[in-house]
Amino acid sequence: MSKQIKFYIALTALAIFGIVLLEYSKPKQINWFASYVKDHKIPFGTYIFHEQLDRLFYDSEIINLESPPYQNLTQSDSIHGTYVFINSYVQFGDTELGKILEWTSKGNTLFIASENFEDELLDTLNLETDAISIFEVEGDSFQFRLSNTMLDTTTVVFDKSKYAPYFNQIDTLNTSILSTINGYEFEKDTENLITTPVNVIKQPFGDGTIILSLFPQAFTNYFILNTPNQHYTAGLMSYLDSSKPIYVDNYYKSGKSFYTSPMYILLNTKELKWAYYIMLIGVVCYIIFEAKRKQRAIPIVKPLRNQTLDFTRTIANMYYEKEKHNDIAQHKIQHFLEYIRTHLHLSTTTVNDEFLKNLAARSNNSIKDTKHLFTTIERHNENTKLNNTQLEQLNTLIETFKSNNSWKKKT
Structure with a gap:
């Protein structure tokens, strides 16, 4: 425990002691309530x-x-x-x-x-x-x-x-x-x-x-x-x-002739009242100084954010704005072929009828749609000048093909 904390504890204890001393020494306030109860010794008791x-x-x-x-x-x-x-x-x-x-x-x-x-x-x-x-x-x-x-x-x-x-x-x-x-x-x-x-x-x-x-x-x-x-x-x-x-x-009285609450007996007796107050002060001190954590809280370190996707999106936008549609198409095609090799476990070295048949079966796509996709890919590989419409068509075909395969995995 540091010296500063000890100083604050001593200062708090001194303040509490001072408050208790002042409350104990000040004259008791007179109760002028008109009770008319026979056991009350207040001014308006009887x-x-x-x-x-x-x-x-x-x-x-x-x-x-x-x-x-x-x-x-x-x-x-x-x-x-x-x-x-x-x-x-x-x-x-x-x-x-x-x-x-x-x-x-x-x-x-x-x-x-x-x-x-x-x-x-x-x-x-x-x-x-x-x-x-x-x-x-x-x-x-x-x-x-x-x-x-x-x-x-x-x-x-x-x-x-x-x-x-x-x-x-x-x-x-x-x-x-x-x-x-x-x-x-x-x-x-x-x-x-x-x-x-x-x-x-x-x-x-x-x-x-x-x-x-x-x-x-x-x-x-x-x-x-x-x-x-x-x-x-x-x-x-x-x-x-x-x-x-x-x-x-003793029935028609403004005050009570007897008290059903045990707190009245506790607070009406001077010694018991101060014992009750000291107990409450002790509980508060315990909560403040003892109930807190013994070890300093370990700060939460957030892991570094994976910005690969953001970087890729930024590069793609840059290519798109500079109308390098052919480069984007080639990246898209290469990424799609890598997807086939990784997720569908098929070699993309040779694209023939047997390959297209196996690919259609594994990806939950029809042979017709599969052949149409690879025909479009082959056409784009030969065309060095693509426009926005052609690029968007290629992207739509690839995403549709992949979404059918995702649906199969979920079911």
Whole structure:
């Protein structure tokens, strides 16, 4: 191995080591995906919420459900208590929503935190929703506050959203306001009786209760870990009945609660991920430096081209252009006689009837055609001045004679 190749190998290894070092030392990028999954510790996961839920309701039974609510409520009659849904957007569908509302009307509590609700649910509860843009409030964040003075009514801040949904219309006779959006008020000439946007409400439904929140971010890791926001989330949870089981939905989630791909486990563990990368780098290095040929490729030397035919064609063309038809005819005749001696194994010293008869038999030509050919040859031998037509006639007769013999060999 030459010094130049060793230098390039060392340079490549140094570059790979530098890339690995930079990737290892740079800070891990924050994942802001809104997953709302209970096991996710990313900012918009709900790992902290589920931990605090166990602490707040230590005397209650908390059950996490992975299957659709319609399946849970249909297959089991023992589900009674509070059903909690938290996600960016929760949409049940007509059949499933009807089943959930029927279950709620039997004395249970339905808690849904979502940035929007399906029209069927809003129409059933006489609600309408709208949203406030971040440009309509002071600063670059939204402020929220609990309405119940018996709870901690400290204003909390959320700065990771461009808009804040609120209930534009509510049934004021049957609806309790649990939380509002501060820092924004409706215009005085509005027909809405509510002066401050409402984002969390509670409403009776049959013998049960429905609690709707347009602020699901209140249950994320990012929100709860910013003091004093945890008191706001705990205040909302205080409306749940702690004497009955609490069923937490893990089906309607933007992110996955579990991963079926083995690559997730491999790439999500730092040590295994770098072991995988180093293995790939090693394979690439092997392909580059070891899988190549050990011996330099032998160049293909093309054999010298046989230019005899080209030379003969050139000379023939020269003779033809200078109208030396007699010379061409003599060469053609001599070549034909050599053909007879070589391929048909007949002596051309004496041309008589016996010779013509043997030649016709061996060449698959008739005796008449054979005699006509040699009569023409004899005539051309005596004629020293041939024209183009005579030369072409001679050539045609010879080629026809030879082609018949070729056909015989093939068959």
